[in-house]
Amino acid sequence: MTNPQGAAVVLTDVTKSFAGHRALDGVNLAVEPGEFIALLGPSGCGKTTALRALAGLENVDAGSIHIDGKDATDAPANKRDLGMVFQSYSLFPHMTAAENVEFGLRMRRVGAEDRRRRAAAALKMVGLDGHSDRYSHEQSGGQQQRVALARALVTEPRVLLLDEPLSALDAKVRVQLRDEIRRIQTELGITTIFVTHDQEEALAVADRVAVMRDGRIEQIGTPEELYRRPATPFVAQFVGLSNRVAGTVEGDTVLVLGQRLPLLEPSTTPDGPASVLIRPEDITLAAPDSSDAGLLRGRVLSTSFLGSLRRSQIQLADGTVLAVQHPVRDDPAPGAEVALALARVPVAVADTDTDTDTANVAVESSQS
Amino acid sequence: MSRTAPSIGAAPSRVTRGLILGIIGALFAIPIIAMIEFSLRDGLAGGYTLSHWTSLVDPASVAKYRSLTTGLGNSLLLAVVTVGIVLLLLLPTMILVQLRFPRLRRVLEFICIIPITVPAIVLVVGLAPVYRFIGSIFGSSIWTLAFAYGITVLPYAYRTLASNLGALDAITLSEAARSLGAGWPSVLWRVLLPNLRRGILAASFISVAVVLGEYTIASLLSRQNLQTAILLISKSDPYVAVIFALLSLLLVFLLLLVIGKVGTRRPGARSSKPSSKPDLTQGVAS
Amino acid sequence: MTLTDTPGALSTEPPGAVPARGQSQRRRPGRPRGRAASILGLTPFAFYVLAFLALPTAIALTTAFFDSAGGFTLDNVATLFDPLILDTFVSSFWISALTAVIGAVVGALVCYALLGARPDGALRMMIESASSVLAQFGGVMLAFAFIATIGVQGLITVMLRSQFGLDIYADGVWLYALPGLILPYIYFQVPLMVITFMPALDGLKPQWAEANATLGGSRFTYWRRIAGPILAPAFFGSLLLLFANAFSGYATAAALISQGSQIVPLQIRSALISETVLGRSNMAGALALGMIAVMIVVMTAYSILQKRTTRWQR
Structure with a gap:
């Protein structure tokens, strides 16, 4: 697999309401190419909505989203060229691990030979050599998330989006996979946005952490800055x-x-x-x-x-x-x-x- | 959260949904409307009248509808006995299998689904001699027919009870109660049954609905129930027959509406009623 | 059984649902001494099922092999291949297949329309309740409804005749014959499809559609490559249930058709009713045997199909 060049992501004043409730209240976020950013916050703070808006899974009411310098605010999800890993159950149950990984390549009309080769390489990268014929019910939760990661990465997307990918896993697998995600991300240099409610997880993997609350970003900074110099009482209480x-x-x-x-x-x-x-x-x-x-x-x-x-x-x-x-x-x-x-x-x-x-x-x- | 999502999902647009449901709904309403219209017709003379409906409550016509009231009475009796079979025979067996013989669960499920592959009309062929024998023991009173009906409602009742029982971790619940000192009767009565109320209610209603609509077995074993009576009276007074068909349709609709209400009640809403919660502390006392 | 069958008895479990793991491996809370008593507890139900399900079925199937004098014979079974009887089997088969296919397609369309509607919303509740009622709406009452609708003096018949000059019975009244069964059967097949197939559609996880989109797939791709294959087993399972439902249906036909025995259940009726005629009750047994045979063939075909196509299912 070649090294895809990470793309810059910029969210400007993004606003989104669900039935009167402001899920996103003017979110501003600039992610450098190749950077690993964690969106951290309690449930209902808007972190998942921000990620889904970026992926094109939610329309935004106001504001703009730029990916790689181009306005992607109204681009359909299937044209944004992003890789996404969901919390759980996102593998297609009627496809084997290899077929799941090949799916995105198939959508991009990659030839069968090439597809097989690249899927095998992606599965190898996430440590699932020899698992290509397994269906998702034949795999553990951790293995399923690894397949989902391979599936998201195999198309060499510009940005990788992770929506609480570890929250359904056991504590031990969680730490393992967390470190592995970080390793792969560093290796590929892909811009990554990681949503989590677990501050320990966010502090451990991210270059910078954005703490969210009530649809706004409360503070963004390196893990150490957040811990040592919380900008607001909320951050001080939430982190550590x-x-x-x-x-x-x-x-x-x-x-x-x-x-x-x-x-x-x-x-x-x-x-x-x-x-x-x-x-x-x-x-x-x-x-x-x-x-x-x-x-x-x-x-x-x-x-x-x-x-x-x-x-x-x-x-x-x-x-x-x-x-x-x-x-x-x-x-x-x-x-x-x-x-x-x-x-x-x-x-x-x-x-x-x-x-x-x-x-x-x-x-x-x-x-x- | 994806309710307002852009068109990535499987859901149809508002217009498509309205169009599909509107057309099919209208087509399905026609026979019901036709029945209502028919029940209001004034004979062959044309025009409309309420007389067919009012004659139902006319004391003078009681004798005329005797077969109907007998049929209705028989059907209600059969419904009660059938519910009894479901609750006293099927339910305890299901609980027992769940707790003590988990490996037999598949077998029980298979047995309970068999009546789908064995049509009632086939069952009747073999039931005739069985009922000749039963008649020699219990006499030929109508309630014995409920034994056969118990079989026909088996798949329905099993499904409803099984989904409730499956959602409950009966083993853990009973282990918890036992560890608190409850005997088996307390486990059953104070812990399991209160948690199975929803399933029990739904299984009972669906059994009643099935029994009230049953025609095949009753007619071929020459018994009188609601459906055979309606068919009989339709020969002499088709209007009353249609009115009764409408009324029983309404009754079944109400029954199923209750099932729907019971079925969709949230666990949270349920727990606000203290009586439906398993009371483990009470289990200790006994 | 009346005209309806259990919702979702066949493979209409939501796809991808994770089964409760480890249930079967759980330690049973019993102690050895209670075991005999527990087994004893199973006997009443076992006895009941033996007496009222196994025994009647066995009797129904074995009478086919005896003559009225009680001697063994294959004559009754041979009669099944009489062209007249074969015809009724063919009629039963095609009317069941036709109404099952139409019911399944229309019912699936309704389910599709309900996708995305709130599961606890008024629309879903209303349609699900109505479907349960109409799926139960078999037999005598259904026959009346259609007599009132498209009988010779029915609402629609009269309306078409007076408003559009269209006589649906120009070539004779078909409501009381085989073709007359088609519309009433569809009337309960569609709602039955809705209640058996809807759980499968509910089992479609939103993440699958979203994963499809982020991987570059269109809505068409979603239906063709993901939702379609995932739903297929449940769809065919429901289709089969609909077929069995129509094939075993008796009451509607009995109430509608008083002359002739165009479908197998009506043949059984005439064989049972004319019990006084020598040898006929054994004929009913042979017909019952034939019906069961068809059911078994269909079920077996289905389970083979299921095994072949769905290795991904548990």
Whole structure:
């Protein structure tokens, strides 16, 4: 298979409503040729609609879509020359894996000999040598998605669209296939747009991640930027795990747990009481006999082994429960007294809009 | 989400849909309209009258329609007994097979579908001697015919119950109830049956509908039911026969409408009724 | 059985539906000591089916091989090949085939029209309820409906005669003969097709159409290469059901045709009714045997076809 040159994709002010509900509310997105972009957000945020609009599976109400510099806003789906992998069940059940992969080539009137050769190469690329005669019900979910990937890539499309392709798979297969998608994408240099609700997945594979909410892109940036410098409280909460702790904003600092920390976005944060988001890895365990006055004192409630690290729930004297990440070799027993040190890094404040009744919930998972 | 999608899917356009359904619907309405029109005709004199309908409720004509009321009564009795056969014979067997003999499920399905390949008219040939024998035990009362009807409704009832039973993870449900201390009677009564209500209701209605429309077996075994009575009376009073045909059509329509309503009720909507939820905690008590 | 049959009894399962895996491998919750009791629990139903399905069928089929005195004979079966009897089989066959094909095509068209309509919408509900009613609408009532419609004094007959000067019975009244069965049979075949075939259409996954589009296929390609092949087994399954439905139908014909026995079920009627005539009841058995034989041939042909064409199905 030759290296198809990735195409640039530009969405400008794309708007789309379903029965009064704004699924896309002025989406602007510019994807560089060969770039791997993840659209991340909770369900109903419009990420899938954006992808489907790009594929031509939904009409847009307003705005424009340019692929490779040409206006594709009104082009029919079958003329856009994009490869798409769906969430599940998209393989044609009455065709073998090879016939499925050959389908797009057949539509492009590629000769039988050529078709067979290219389909075999594509199946080999996704690691399915010797599976060409299998029907989809004879394959596992992971294998089916590999065939779907081969089918989408074999026509050497300008852009690859992935609509939550891993969400129906087991955790282990999921990680495997995720890494493989990234490998193939790098190899082919194809522009790829990947829709997911799983922040870990998005951070792991994408060059840049666009976090979506209510039909708009909230922030776009590299995984590290999103994690370290969330532009909005929503992104701060959605990406990564955070402790929510009561604090008080004063100017461009916040007073929390007896310490004064700088604010990430001082301009948008009004003075007064607020929920402060603190990453578990920004809190470290200190020796309990340390006499440093800046340390927080607490009692271990529980601790869980996460493989490469350990996470403990620690209750402070005022009742606040904090999740702390620490090396595996620190293994505090439940009930033990510990001391905590707070890293002096800029922190974000939780969004009041999405503030649910999380009074005593120490860890907010983006998945919950 | 693809409702407003551009024309990539299989769905026809609004105009095409309207055209197809309009034409076919109109053609299929004609016989019904013709029946209504016929029931309003004033004999051969021409013109229209409501007298055929009003005579139905006229006390003077009760004697005239005696065979009809007998037939209707017989059919209703047969419907009740047939539903009894479905619920007391077929349903327990299906549950038993589901829970204890999963490998027999295919066999049971095969048996229940056989009546499609064995036409009623063929069954009648062999039923005649069987009923001669039954007559010597139970006498020749009408309800015994329900044994034969139970066979004819078998495919319908099986399908309806099977789809409900299949959607239910009966094994896990009963294991859960058993692990909470419920005995088998509690499992059946408090856990499985409440969850099968939809299927039971639908199977009962479809059985009633089939029994009310049955003609072949009754007529060839010389029994009286609704359909044989309608045919009989059509010789003397075709208007009343048509009116009865219309009425039974309406009845079946209502029955099936209820099935439709019951069948499409969402699990969510269902769970808002507390009684239809399996109550595992109650299972512990018994 | 009356004129209708089970919706979707044959292969009209939604294509591509994933079956519940592992159900059959599940550990059964029983303990050995309960097993005997469980087997005992199966006996009432087994006995019932034996007595009212297996026994009558067996009797019906075996009487064909006996004469009225109880001796073994092949005479009855030989009579099946009498040109007169053969004719009724041919008539039964073609009227069933014709109405099944028309019913299947028109019914499939209705299903197609319903595609894309909301499954829980009023339109779907209405048409599905109406179809269930009309598919059940066999026998005597159906005969009346058509007498009222295209009888000698029927609504349409009279209208055509007075408005357009068209006499549908110019060459004699055909409603009470074989051709008269065609329209009534279609009247229940179409709705039966709708209720048996619709689940298969519902099983078409939107992703298939979308995958087709993103891979460069047109709507025509979708129907020709994807939806068509996927639906074919369900379509032929429903077609067969329609055939069986018409072939075994008795009540409509009995109510409509009082003279002559143009189709096999009516031959059985005359053989049963004239039971007093020597040897005739065994003739009914022979005719029943013939009907079952036709059914078995059709079913076997279908299952062979099914096996050949659908390796992709489970």
